[in-house]
Amino acid sequence: MAKGNAVWGIDIGQCALKALKCRAHETDADQLVVESFDFIEYEKILTQPEANPDELVADALEQFLSRNEIAGDKVAISVAGQSGLARFIKLPPVESKKIPDIVKYEARQQIPFSLEDVVWDYQQLTGGSEEDEFALEPEVGLFAMKRDQVARALKPLEDAGIDVEYIQLAPLAVYNYVCFDRLGDLRDQPYNPEDPPPSTVVIAIGTDTTDLVVTNGYRVWQRNIPIGGSHFTRALSKELKLTFAKAEHLKRNATQADDPKAVFQAMRPVFSDLLAEIQRSLGYFKSIDKTAKIGDVIALGNAVKLPGLQRYLAQNLEQPVNAIEEFNNLSAGSVSGTQVYKDNILSFAPAYGLCVQALGKAEIATNLLPEEIVRTRLIRAKKPWAVAGAAAILAGLAFNYVTHVSAWSETRTDAMQKALGSADRIVQKASGLESTRSENHANFDEIKELGEDLVSNVEGRLSWLELTKAINAALPRDTRKPEDRKETAEDIMSREEIHIVAMDQKYFESVADEWFSLVEADYQDKRFSSQSGGGESEAGAEEPLEEDYGDSEAEGGEGMSGPGWVIQLTCYHYHNKRDGMQRKEFVNETFIKQLEEGTVQLPDGTDDALIDVPIADLGISYPYVAREMKLVKEIKNPDEALLGSGGRRRAASALSDYGDGGEAEGEEESKDIELERFNFVVQFAWTPKTRRERVEIRAAREAAEAAAQEAAAAESDEVAVN
Structure with missing residues (x-):
């Protein structure tokens, strides 16, 4: 691994190779010092049909190595923003130590490829708050790139013998540059999410694409626009019937053309398309961040020098667009006087951002370099020491052999x-x-x-039969005789009944790690919170158990160890009278409480005698209402339940035969009952216990109770003596 204190930031673009060599300032931590730079323009743009990208990049790297010494220096490279994926995710309040597990779960959802096929990394953004190791509304940046694209980006540098230590997306390198060079003062102020500082807009125009980066120093948003400098060249080539090379030359010297007006007229559609994409992107950004305020607008890339482009953007965006003339926190020294550096300073921002990251001063320090490459280099760096150690061991073994042979010959x-x-x-x-x-x-x-x-x-x-019997025993029931019940809304909504419509289950190798560690906060909140007013879900809505929870390596709850099941019950009840227990409170005080404290009759006694066995001894733990829906109105007709389809019509017909006291012939009396139905989902863990294990649990509990009684009696005797 590199040991020097200088770093190289190399940006291999579509038109040229840009490189900066920087080191930290000796006295000012907010400054970098440029030791060297290089700008190598290819003979052709890499995306031209007749161009050979691999050969052009290889030639540029060969020329770069012939002019610069990189031995002992760290190297960071950038890749185009469209080659990777960037997602910014706001997480719910969560324990800080559980953020890696949640991010891993989110990575499976956000990255449209198998995690084995990509290189990915994440970083929690600054600006969030934390209390008692509990992150409040943290935001995480998730970045990924397919392995084959990483290999393709590394290949020309590996062929040239350059060891790369950092791979970063170009828009994030630009973000690191902006934060370090222009927004340093903002970072010293406390972050208020309700009134954030103004956001800086960076328009980095490349050869084929434009990276739009919007940041206030704490949060960042970026988008890749598929319009770049080469699109102006193609427009000229098409409208003026020129070769690509002549059109490129004309674009760079537009003011010196025979007919400048015709040149700008040919490029005008590209001006309009670029402006429309920028306006649309900024409009979308403002729609997703209502508190954002646009501050400075910065333009990067040599294409910004196109006459009229900067003024055109400023007029239509109604905001000054400033092209970078120098870097605030980069001490260029003698390099600043070099004409090549001054002519191309607009294109060095990504390389600057890479140097900031390689020197450990970046806001986003994610690295898309595959771990296997880092591991291989560590092994390679330690090989000389390993060889020396092996030689020393062999010398020691040889000496030991000689002494043993000498001793053996004397005792033979x-x-x-x-x-x-x-x-x-x-x-x-x-x-x-x-x-x-x-x-x-x-x-x-x-x-x-x-x-x-x-x-x-x-x-x-018998385990599943026992589980079913335990659930049945825990359910509340209307103990009245059927003839004492009435088919009225008042009567039905006073019955202590819970109805189960579905039971699902999912097996886990470790219930504590893979289920409870993810739902523990939700369990504590919903199990022991006050009566809820109903969840956000639509009535009856339900998601599959598999989608609720992902894998986790966090610690689980007490009382669960090893493999087991998570049982999910889809239920409803009508016990929702305004003057009594209703909704989740009724469920907690009946069904959930019985699952925790109730008993069930099982043949666990001597000679298979039925005895009361605590439901918890079956391995049932942590029951709670995992999902609750809003109360819904339900119309119920007793005649339909008793007489079947058409029952209401036949009942009305039967009444009309009597004449007196009945309704007019052909009319039917409505017996509809309006009820309030509460739909909910119960979940609990189940680590099945056999009869033998339950006997052992009961024996241990009885022994503990006996010991407690003996201790209490001894304490009472001691008090009496005293």
Whole structure:
């Protein structure tokens, strides 16, 4: 790995190779010093049909190495923004230590490829708040790039013998430049999300694309616009019937053309398209960030020098557009007087941002360099030490061998040989006995495992039946006789009944790590919070269990260990009278409480006698209302339930036969009942316990209770004596 204190930022663009060599300022931490630079323009633009990109880049790198010394320096490169993926995700309040697990889950959702096929990294953005190791509304930047594109970006540098240590997306390199060079003072002020500082807009016009970066120093938003400097050249080539090379020359010297007006007229559609894309992008940014205010607008890239472009953008954006003439926090020294550097300073911003990151001063320090490459370089760097260590070990072994041979030759007598032979026989006999012991032990383990499997199969076949019986026992019921019940809204909404319409389950290798660690905060909030007014979901809406939770490596809840199931029950109830318990409160005080504290009759007693077994002893833990929906109106007709389809019509017809007291013939009396229905979802963990395990749990509990009673009695006796 590189050991020097200088770094190279290399931006391999479509038109030229730009490179800066910088080091940290000796006294000013907010300054960098330029030690060297290079600007190598290709003979042709890489996207021209007749161009050979690999050959042109290889030639540029060969020329770069012939003019610059990079041994011992770190190297950072940029890749085009459209080659990678950038997502900025706002997370809900969460423990800081759980952010990596949540980001990994989000990466699976946000990245449209398998994680094995991409190189990805993330970083939590600054500006958020944290209390008691609990992040409040943190925002995370997630960045990814396909492995084959990373390999394609690294190949020309590897072929040239350049070891790259940082790979960064070009828009993020521009963001790091802006934060370090222009927004340093803002970072010293506290961040107020309700009144953020003005956002700086950076328009970085490249050869084929334009990177639009909007940042206030704390938050960043970027978009890639598929219009660049080459589009002006193509417009000239098409309208004026010129070759690409002549059109490029004419574009760069537009003011000296025979007919400048015709030149600008030919490029005008590209001006309009670029402006429209910038306006549309800024409009979208303002729509997603209502508090954002646009401040400075900065233009980067040599295409900005196109006559009239800067003024055209400023007039139509109604905002001054400033082209960079120098870098505020970059001490260029003698380099600043070089004509090539001054002519191309607009194109050095990405390379500047790469140097800022390589020197450890960047706001976003993510790195898309594959870990296997870093590992290979570490091994390669340690090879000389490994060879030296191996040589030292061999020398020590040789010396040890010589001393042992010398000692062995002095003790090689007949008596020693006889003693060694006797020892060998004893060792052989001991080995035979050990082999027999190991074989007997293995046979015992096999028989023991077979016996345990047979017992577990006998007991385990009842687990699901016992679970179903326990759930049934925990459900509240209307204990009145059927004839005492009335088909009225008042009666139905006073019945202590919960109805289950579906039961789903999902198996986890570790319930604590893969389920509870993700829902613990939700469980604590919903299980022990006050009565909720209903969730945000539509009535009846339900998501599959698999989509609720992803993998996690965080610690789980107490009482759960090893594999198990998460059971999900889709339920509803009508117990929603205004003057009593309703909605989630009714569920918690009945069903959930019974799952936690109730019992179920199971044949766990002597001679399979039915006894009350705590439901928790079955391995049921952490039940709670995971999802609750708003109350919905439901119209219910008793006749339809009793008489079936058409029952209401037949009942009306039967009444009309009597004449007196009935309604007019052909009319039917409405018996509709309007109820309020509460739909909800219950989840709990289930780590099945066999009958034998439940007996052990009961015995341990009884022993603990007996010990507590003895301790209390002893304490009472001691008090009486005193």
